[in-house]
Amino acid sequence: MKITKFLMFSLGMLVLVGCEDELDLTNPNSMTAVEYWSNEEQAIAGVNAAYTNLLNDGYYMRMTPALTDGRADDFKADSPWPDLGQVSNFTILPTSGPITWMWETYYQQVFRTNQVLANVPDIDMDQDVKDRVLGQAYFLRGLAYFHLAINYQRVPLILTPAQGAEDYYQPTASEEELWSQIVSDFSSAQGLLPVDYASVSGPDRGQLGRATKGAATGFLGKTYLYMEEWSSAAAEFRKLIEGPELNNYSLLDNYADNFSPFTENNAESLFEVQFATPDQVGGTVKNYGGDPQNAWMQVSSVGHTYAQDGFGYSDFLPTRWIYNEYNEEETRSDNVDPRLLVSIASYEPEANSTTVYGGVEWPHAPDAIYPRKYTHDGYGFETESQGGVELSGINYRLMRYSDVLLMYAEALNEMGQTQEAYQYINQVRNRANLPDLEEVKPNLSQEEMRDQIAHERALELSMESIRFHDIVRWGWLYDDEKLALLRERDSEFETWRPGKEYLPIPQSELDVNPNAEPNSAN
Template identity: 80%
Template sequence: MKVRNILMLSIGMLAITGCEDELNLENPNSMTASLYWADEDQALAGINAVYTPLINDGYYMRMTPALTDGRADDFKADSPWPDLGQISNFTILPTSDPIRWMWEAYYQQVFRANQVLQNAPDIEMDEDLKQRILGQAYFLRGLAYFHLAINFEKVPIPLTPAQVQEDYYQPTGTEEELWTQIKSDFAQAQQMLPVDYENVNGPDRAQLGRATKGAATGFLGKAHLYQEEWSDAAAEFRKLIDGPEVNIYSLMDDYRDNFSPFSENNAESLFEVQFANPDQVGGSVKNYGGEPQNAWQQVSSTGHTYAQDGFGYSDFLPTRWIYNKYKEEETVDDNIDPRLLVTIASNEPEANSTTVYGGVEWPHAPDAIYPRKYTHDGLGFDSESEGGNELSEINYRLMRYADVLLMYAEALNELGQTQEAYQYINQVRNRANLADLEDIAPSLSQEDMRDQLAEERALEFAIESIRWHDIRRWGWLYDADKLAELRSRDNEFDSWRAGKEYLPIPQSELDVNPNAEPNSAN
């Protein structure tokens, strides 16, 4: 049973606020916090509700992928919606609605996680279940703050539910405080979460989609990596690769399985957002945003947003640079890198790929290219989103084992263990049927290996909400030569200016919170 099948049980359960003393009335139709948090069922409904923001429009329903991919050099805007173009060329304003939707979705998750962490410890219930619930709350709060850190630079860091009016006006924390909290939350989650839910005892038994020890370990390692804490990052990734407890992951034989609705929560996936179409779980109201309700659908709009002309909105296009990059190195049997036709829809007669969706002959200009990853194209469907707008059920994978392998290789290289990094890169290359790296680039220097890893990551993770944050954390925007390369690949970088690597703090937040500070992008 997937988490997505039980999310609706908790919608609305955490819309619970206290009343001011002078208006001490109890609404029998809306339970307050003082009456909630009484038993195991309510604790479980509470943690289920912390997952719900993930399917909000501002999070992974649409805007987090779109506003992340759009800023990278492998993707460019092709949309009549001005906000998407402004995101891609780094001119977005703090009054942008999509920016605000992201901010609100992340803090909705923080708010709900804080409620669980505040109230669940005092509930008399099975202790093992309680530890799992708390571990999930720490993980999901850490995940929300991770997204806030990489997108907004520095933000308020509330750690408890607001009790008095002043609590609603949290000051902006420092970057150091924010990253310290992220790592603390993931470390706490790592200690409390199970490797999986197959053998636990309780109502969450065998439920796929819940946060696990492996997910917490992967994101703790990633947080260290983003902070250039190489030894700590390597130590966490090593647990996933050859540790005694959480080395349960492996690469799928077929790269396409990582983006298909038929192979979700697979051996390569550390954590993914669970989506479902209305035929599977019901719902009549699109999950665009705001406070979730019982009629909410659990659909993704990413597929329809990315899908090619005639099948979706085609709001973005791959850059010619990433398309050409896939063709630079052939497989060991002289074929095209198989990741190309999973990632990009293109007319490739030499690869016997001249159709889209359910066999439609290539309907575009011969040299046109479109996104394919996270759409239904190539998966046996006749149309995008199963015949309706924005009704995709494809889960969004937040971390794959391939990422663990390449991040581990990066950490090893930065620690001066460049030769040791080859074997982990080779695992990813070999899945794509490419030659071992030492056969084509032996004895790379540390600096050359950095460039090689950047290429390996670009090809493996194109259009997965990863490339942009790699560019940002590597400091390429402040390296004149690298910035020139980015501009040659995607002219949207021509309008990048210092500080614009982050999204601006929403103006609505600055207007209502006198203690909130703008960031470098405002």
């Protein structure tokens, strides 16, 4: 089963008591932080509360995917909401609500994991359960700082709960300090977490959705990749591919199963956010943000945000470039790449794709294209969110095994082992029934392989909150030739300026924290 609703929100009733005498007020109906943290049940509830942030609007409920995909060359804004368009064309202001929501929910997760890491070690409880609780807290804190680093560049680094007023105004850390801490957190998580929860002993036995050793290893490898520490990245990915302890991941036969509500937490998924509909777990209040409450839903808004006209908001559209990229190469059976119609809704009579949402005849212009990935289109549903609005229960997959294979190939190529990289790319291509890369592009140089890996990642991982950060870490925005290509693919890049690849530090944070510094986007 998934982590239950009760556990996810069980820490929402904690009250933090003020430090000054005049603010030293205690709610008699709630337990204070000082009184909490005394037993195993509370330790587990504490880390469960840190998972809750992943369901928040600023995180994977909507804004983290939307504001990431919108900045890439495979997606463009098509929304009446100005903030979405301004993020997509790199003109967003630091007063924007959505970028502030992202910032707030990442730091809420930091706050909650810091509480766990500071208090759980002193609790008298089963050591294995304690290790798993701490491992999850390290993982979730590493994940929060990873998102802060790739979205905001330089941020305050807070590692302990505040003890006094002076602790509320932490200075901005250097990028080196930030990335070093992310490595430390994922490394600590890797050492404490189990391979899975099927065979553990304790109240978390059999619960899906919790961070595992594999998830920590994957994100540790990805962190090293972002840091361009290629050999370290390759070493972590190799653990997931060759084992012996962690080689329990594999590609699914059907690419579409990676985005279906019916095949969640599968063999290809290293970590995913557990969304659920109200009829599954209850809830009457949308989980848009603020302090969690027991009435919160656990729904995702991504499906409705991306769904095509007539079925959702259609706030974004695929670019014509990514559509053409899918059509660049035919399969071994002379068909279109099967990932096209999983990722993009388009009118394709030759591919027998002329309907949407359970049989509705194509209702758009013949040349119109819309996002399909992470919507309910293609999975037997007649509507988006079962006729509701922003009520998706589709889990968001943060890392898939195909991503691991392609990142491993990239690390090998950067280490000069270009020929060795072919076999890992081929595993991803073969699932799409594409010919082996050696057949169509033998003996690629290192530079040519870089471009090929970028192409393979675009097709496999489009619209999964990955593409834009790939573009940034590859340095394409500061390469005149690559920047020209980006502008040709997506006119939103015309208004990009140096430093604007990051979201600005929210003005509200700069106003209240005198030690916080603006970043290159402010």
